[in-house]
Amino acid sequence: MDNLTDEALMLEIRNGAVGKLAVLFERHHRQLFSFFYRLTCNRELSEDLVQDVFFRLLKFRETYVPKTSFSAWMYQVARNAQIDAFRKRKSETSWSDSRPEPISAEPHIEDRLRKRQDVAPLQRAMAALPAEKREVLVLCRYQNLKYHEIGKIIGCEAGAVKLRVYRAEVIKTP
Numbered sequence: 001m002d003n004l005t006d007e008a009l010m011l012e013i014r015n016g017a018v019g020k021l022a023v024l025f026e027r028h029h030r031q032l033f034s035f036f037y038r039l040t041c042n043r044e045l046s047e048d049l050v051q052d053v054f055f056r057l058l059k060f061r062e063t064y065v066p067k068t069s070f071s072a073w074m075y076q077v078a079r080n081a082q083i084d085a086f087r088k089r090k091s092e093t094s095w096s097d098s099r100p101e102p103i104s105a106e107p108h109i110e111d112r113l114r115k116r117q118d119v120a121p122l123q124r125a126m127a128a129l130p131a132e133k134r135e136v137l138v139l140c141r142y143q144n145l146k147y148h149e150i151g152k153i154i155g156c157e158a159g160a161v162k163l164r165v166y167r168a169e170v171i172k173t174p
Helices: 006-014 018-040 043-059 070-088 109-128 131-142 147-154 158-169
Strands: none
Touching: 006 018, 006 043, 006 070, 018 043, 018 070, 018 131, 043 070, 070 147, 109 131, 131 147, 131 158, 147 158
């Protein structure tokens, strides 16, 4: 695999070395799948969205600004792809009461079942959140983006992101 940073690779892709997109795909497709799956609980839709993001990265490569965070730009593209997909498939992308299978590479059924029981309450809590709160939590806690990167993605200041994350994490009790 290439030893260049994501930013350097994106600059090469921007300048015409489109084959380098494969390196970025290998580095980021699992993260993107996880991001989409946590938002949609739909494996097929998540896989389609990952493909769409990399298509868009190639199509809109000229819009990448040198010396900026590739991750923030990639998640902005991902967010736009998700919004477009939701507009097209509103009925297919809603959260349901069913419990999706957790993303796992564990081979033993007992381990998967135990893990599923552990994450089920979290999945229900995430499903109950409004989409904008769910999005900031996924970007912050699961995708490990910094507040300023999330701010660039959703169009606000880092302080506002911090407040949104806090508000999304606060559990209201009766």
